Amino acid sequence: MKKCISSLLISLCFLFSAQIAAHELGLQLFSLRHQFADDPAKTLDQIQDWGLHTVEGSRDLYGYSVEEFRAELDKRGIDVVSTDTSFEELRDNPMAAVYRAKFYAANYTTFYWVPHGDNFLFDDADKTVKVMNEAGALLKKHGVTLQYHAHGYEYLPYKNETLFDYIIQNVDQAQFQMDVFWTKHAGMNPTELLKKYPGRFTSLHLKDRKKGTPNSSKGSADGDTNVVLGQGDVGIASVVAEAKKQGIRYFFLEDESSRVVQQIPKSILYLKSLEKF
Numbered sequence: 001m002k003k004c005i006s007s008l009l010i011s012l013c014f015l016f017s018a019q020i021a022a023h024e025l026g027l028q029l030f031s032l033r034h035q036f037a038d039d040p041a042k043t044l045d046q047i048q049d050w051g052l053h054t055v056e057g058s059r060d061l062y063g064y065s066v067e068e069f070r071a072e073l074d075k076r077g078i079d080v081v082s083t084d085t086s087f088e089e090l091r092d093n094p095m096a097a098v099y100r101a102k103f104y105a106a107n108y109t110t111f112y113w114v115p116h117g118d119n120f121l122f123d124d125a126d127k128t129v130k131v132m133n134e135a136g137a138l139l140k141k142h143g144v145t146l147q148y149h150a151h152g153y154e155y156l157p158y159k160n161e162t163l164f165d166y167i168i169q170n171v172d173q174a175q176f177q178m179d180v181f182w183t184k185h186a187g188m189n190p191t192e193l194l195k196k197y198p199g200r201f202t203s204l205h206l207k208d209r210k211k212g213t214p215n216s217s218k219g220s221a222d223g224d225t226n227v228v229l230g231q232g233d234v235g236i237a238s239v240v241a242e243a244k245k246q247g248i249r250y251f252f253l254e255d256e257s258s259r260v261v262q263q264i265p266k267s268i269l270y271l272k273s274l275e276k277f
Contacts, residue, residue, distance in 0.1 A: 023244055025271060026081065027264070028205060028254040029057030035261065036062040041072065048076045050265060056082040056203075056252050058104055070104065081250060082108035082147070082177075082203065087115060087128075090135035090146070097135070101144045108202065108250075109139065110147040110177055113219075120153040125163040129170045136174030146174035147202055151219035152186035168197055179205035179254070181226065184234045187215040191238045194246065203250035204243055206267070208232030223256035229267035240274055 027047060029036070035043040040062040047055065058080050061069045073080065083106045085097040090111060101109045116124040128148070136146040148171075154164040168176060178201045180190040194201060209232040210225040229236045243251070251271075255263050271277045 022247065023249050023251060023277075024054045024081075025052065025268070025277075026054030026056060026250060026252045027052050028252045029055050029060070031253065031255045031260050031264070033060065036060070040064065044072055044076055044078065046261070047078060050268060052253075052268075053077050054079055054081050054250065054252075056080070056084070056110065056250075058083040058100060058106075059085075066103065080104040080106050082106055082110050082252075085109045085111045085146075087111050087113060087131060091131045094135040094138050097146075098139055098142045098144060101139075102142065107143065108145050108147055110149050110203075112149045113151060114154075116153070120156055120163060122158060122163065122166070125154065125158070125166050128167050132167075132171045132174040134173075136171070140173060145202060147177040148174065149177040149179055149205065150182060151179070152182040153217050153219040155183075155186040155188055156217055168200055175202040176200050177203045177205065179207070180234050180236070180239050181205070181207040181209050181221075181254075182219065184209055185213070185215055185221055186217050189235075191235060191242050194239065194242045198246050201243070201246075201248060203252060204239070204248060205252050205254045206236065206240070206271075207254045207256070208234045208236055208267075224258055226255050226257040226260075226263070228263045228270065229253075230270040230273075236270070237274055240271070240277065244277075 032043050055078055064072060083101045083104055089096055097109050114124055114128050132146060132148060139146045150164055154167060155162045158166055178190060178194065183190040183193060206229060208227050208229045210227050211233045213225045253264060253267055255267070257263060
């Protein structure tokens with residue numbers, strides 16, 4: 001009987017641990033760019049004090065050499081799980097993205113913008129597909145998953161859908177990161193987009209939008225329209241629930257407001273108030 005109870009407890013502990021490990025809360029380092037400019041060591045301490053040990057970033061080194069920056073992160077037990085890259089780097093020198101990811105032992109690398117004119121056109125979407133498939137295949141050979149983080153201009157109409165639909169339906173060598181703010185800002189429903197493409201989003205940027213903010217497909221917004229998670233109109237609880245259902249592992253907090261240091265702890269508390277986060 002005791003043996004059965006012990007086995008049951010071990011199984012329950014394993015299941016509980018698996019649920020905890022199923023998703024991780026991290027931070028996009030860009031959120032603290034102004035704080036890093038003033039005092040990089042203090043800013044890294046702040047991230048540690050918030051209990052965050054997973055981050056996304058790496059192209060900005062805040063005055064450190066790349067070796068020094070990695071050492072400062074390691075000293076605080078902070079892991080870079082997704083490095084930053086660019087469309088131009090992926091197009092012209094994708095091995096640089098491989099080397100950066102490998103240096104940080106990151107399994108993902110993400111780009112955030114496709115150069116384009118006043119409007120994002122089909123030709124822009126088509127070149128995005130080509131670069132993502134070619135660079136994504138190379139990165140995959142080296143154990144790194146490429147992600148594209150859409151900014152909203154991709155949601156312009158195309159053949160009864162959007163240009164983003166064209167991109168995601170034609171990319172098979174890379175994945176996507178949803179920034180729920182930009183998705184909402186472009187007039188889309190983040191939860192419904194997750195449901196439309198299950199398995200295609202491997203991480204999220206979690207940030208909320210001030211209620212009453214007008215939509216835009218330009219990929220730009222006033223940073224102070226970023227509010228504490230749960231206080232805006234994005235529908236964070238619904239997004240998180242669907243993302244967890246799909247098994248999305250990485251949830252990166254991003255806050256571009258002037259109140260970031262005050263808002264991030266409140267956003268963390270909000271997420272912890274959600275069931276099983």
